């Protein structure tokens with residue numbers, strides 16, 4: 015099966031391990047991720063004021079590209095891209111008169127007809143392949159690995175674009191179980207990491223990261239999984255600052271959920287793990303004998 | 308003589324058809340002190356903005372190339388205020404974030420495509436800014452190859468981006484670090500340094516002018532290359 | 535501060551956010567849900583209170599800049615008020631009158647090197663007019 019997918023800027027740079035592991039793992043499941051042509055940055059955050067058409071242009075232009083490719087659905091990996099693209103799509107569906115304005119402005123493009131469905135890769139795994147199928151394909155069950163599922167904000171909120179319950183999501187837990195690992199519940203799994211404050215208020219981000227990661231450790235978690243390059247940066251790279259600010263903090267490796275998937279499917283993690291991880295996950299993977307093929 | 312009506316900063320002139328905007332303005336009595344350079348469409352000094360009487364669209368051209376049309380409302384844009392970031396090409400590397408580091412305003416692009424619509428060179432300007440954002444230096448260099456740095460895109464961008472400087476940095480990085488090195492060039496440079504051509508050069512510099520002219524005229528000319 | 539009367543503030547916020555601010559009955563669920571409440575000088579509930587009271591000094595509060603649009607508050611408001619949109623409306627009122635909160639050229643070099651694009655892009659949209 016071929017699926018059109020939208021990488022987003024960060025997957026081409028700081029989060030290459032996300033893209034690489036996703037492509038390899040999906041290929042092992044028989045799904046080829048085909049990159050959308052001429053995509054542009056979605057804008058990362060949604061326009062939230064009623065009159066802000068300008069910031070709807072970027073996501074809508076991407077949906078026009080999907081239309082041009084003759085497809086009706088677009089799969090995203092980054093949670094922020096997912097949210098932004100999906101919200102924009104929903105917004106123009108609810109505001110046809112605003113869509114008409116956007117189409118008139120984008121006069122160099124064909125009109126957007128509102129027929130594209132934005133999906134997150136997790137939804138594709140759950141709803142189209144099915145976690146039962148994923149489980150059958152597991153060749154190296156991650157037995158004994160205690161994984162903290164971290165949702166953050168944008169996979170779940172607002173409700174109308176969330177891919178699972180905003181209060182009690184299960185999708186990451188179900189994936190973790192399908193891979194043979196053990197999900198670890200923490201009250202922080204749907205709490206914000208501090209997002210773009212990492213540009214101006216690092217200490218706020220460090221405080222969030224400290225709370226989220228310490229709670230994960232207390233509940234026995236060994237590794238945290240994320241689906242967003244910004245969550246990962248804030249929870250992984252910012253651990254340097256967390257260690258400076260908080261005594262006795264024990265580091266926690268952070269992986270993308272696709273890396274975990276790849277491991278369970280028996281892939282060699284050297285194909286994607288890079289220096290981009292701040293807390294080196296390799297010792298933990300070694301300990302669980304997951305590094306060897 | 309066939310004439311057309313044009314408006315230069317609001318004042319009507321009747322000028323011969325078939326002139327370029329630049330020549331037409333000179334015909335009308337304007338003198339270019341700034342805003343003209345090569346007069347051949349390469350230097351980008353003569354950015355022009357115009358609207359036609361019967362159109363709402365604002366249009367963009369270089370004055371030395373665009374021919375006048377009846378009912379053009381014209382203004383020259385000889386300079387775009389866009390200081391270049393300072394960097395030492397020897398000290399920077401073509402990393403993912405280098406363009407963002409020197410021109411962080413590219414993070415503000417809203418993908419409105421106004422830049423592309425303003426470019427007289429028909430470059431996909433938005434696409435190269437988008438490539439810059441995701442650190443794809445090679446693609447920026449390729450897409451912006453024909454940029455003449457007229458600055459029209461930068462005057463129109465709602466995100467205050469200085470496109471042509473971003474593109475120039477990308478092309479410089481590409482040329483220095485990413486473009487495949489031509490082996491024959493390196494070889495030739497080595498030969499020159501070893502003095503392989505010294506004797507011949509010596510002979511040429513001593514030659515009489517007449518003799519030199521004869522030699523020049525008899526030189527080998529590659530087929531298909533015009534003189 | 536922007537020269538706004540109480541009425542103008544209320545109208546501008548309702549128009550820009552599309553939210554019925556006066557539906558708020560001050561239960562405080564939004565504040566309880568906000569992971570940044572400790573960093574804020576006014577809690578989200580108080581922001582609503584200030585707007586309903588027409589107190590324009592709400593625009594001086596650091597709350598509107600600390601809010602990271604995480605949507606926890608709006609997911610729990612019993613009256614269906616999207617507080618994150620109210621916060622955005624307040625930010626936009628200031629940003630549209632030229633009060634930028636982020637100078638991209640002043641981000642330290644070390645950060646410029648490692649912070650992901652995604653953060654710059656989001657920051658630029660949220661903090662620059």
Ligand code: SF4
Pocket residue numbers: 021022023024025054055056057058059092094095098243651652655
């Ligand atoms: S959200 Fe990101 S990674 Fe996603 S496209 Fe937009 S900027 Fe880039």
Ligand code: SF4
Pocket residue numbers: 093094165166167168169205206207208209210242244245602604
């Ligand atoms: S947790 Fe942080 S980066 Fe992740 S979705 Fe929320 S704001 Fe975004």
Ligand code: SF4
Pocket residue numbers: 415416417418419420421422423432433436463464465466467468
């Ligand atoms: S004009 Fe500016 S904001 Fe619009 S697409 Fe071009 S670079 Fe982006």
Ligand code: SF4
Pocket residue numbers: 425426427428429430432453454455456457458459460461470471
């Ligand atoms: S890219 Fe910009 S500066 Fe370069 S030629 Fe086009 S409009 Fe002029």
Ligand code: SF4
Pocket residue numbers: 557558559560561562563564565578579582610611612613614615617
């Ligand atoms: S949760 Fe809703 S009703 Fe309660 S204080 Fe907040 S805005 Fe008002």
Ligand code: SF4
Pocket residue numbers: 564567568569570571578600601602603604605606607608617618621
């Ligand atoms: S959206 Fe803003 S106010 Fe609401 S909970 Fe999140 S940070 Fe707090």
Ligand code: FES
Pocket residue numbers: 342343344345346347348349350351352353369370371372
């Ligand atoms: S004068 Fe150089 S491009 Fe027109």
